[in-house]
Amino acid sequence: MPHDHDNHLDPMEARVRALETILTQKGLIDPEAVDAIVETYASQVGPQNGAAVVARAWSDAEFAEWLARDATAAVASMGFAGRQGEHLQAVFNTPHQHNAVVCTLCSCYPWTLLGLPPVWYKSPAYRARMVSHPRAVLAEFGTILPETTRIRVWDSTAELRYLVVPMRPEGSEGLAPEALAALVTRESMIGTGLPKVPA
Structure with missing residues (x-):
């Protein structure tokens, strides 16, 4: 009862x-x-880990190249490995392409980098609609993109999970790594949101 x-x-x-x-x-x-x-x-194991990875990619071009080439190894070099983080691919947002992640079959998710998956990530509505109407779903999250920006949806699986590297926000030049990481949100690393703008 x-x-x-x-x-x-x-x-x-x-x-x-x-x-x-x-x-x-x-x-x-x-x-x-x-x-x-x-x-x-x-x-302890959560979005702060992924945020540290993104912040380093924003400020270290050599690391960003490594992350794009072999995300699993690059992330492991920072001490982030383990449950659902064994096989990773980083996808980088650009002015021309915005990336978003969904798991259409279940809820595969890089726990090591992002912590516990949000409830909405596991919902059938998100899983179905993000594939069929990504722009509308992003708008519901408050993420309005220019019509000229292509949206690419990546389907996470048990064999491969994704980390979205959002574009570095304007005005963040010269910030220390900790300050940069504070701009990165969990949603921006899934692709449903954008990083915070520096105060």
Whole structure:
């Protein structure tokens, strides 16, 4: 029987909560271990890692070339490797092409670089509509692109996951790596958003 305070959960969250309750009651999982894993991906392994990679690519042309050629090795050189980060490809946004990522079959996602996937990334609506109507979906995220900018959608799989390297924002010249990384958002590394503009 669900608790009253669970009534506000969306259907996906409610299913996850119910499954966790059943697995816990059967002694198959330890809720504290699950919480520890979630905390690790929320605060230690997450978007800050991907942001550091993007910031380095913005400020180090040699690293950017390496990232474009062999993202797995370039990212590993910064100490970011592991779960769902074994096979990576970096795709670079330009004034002529904007890249976005979707996983049409499930929710393959580079956890090592981006942390836990957002709920919307796993939703059937996002997975279907990003392929068929990417410009409209991006607009719903508040990302309005010029009509002259081509949108390319990359389908992430168990064998290959993608990291979008957004264009460096104007006014960020001369910023330290930490300040550059603070401009990079998780959404900009999926392609549904843009980096922040320097204050």
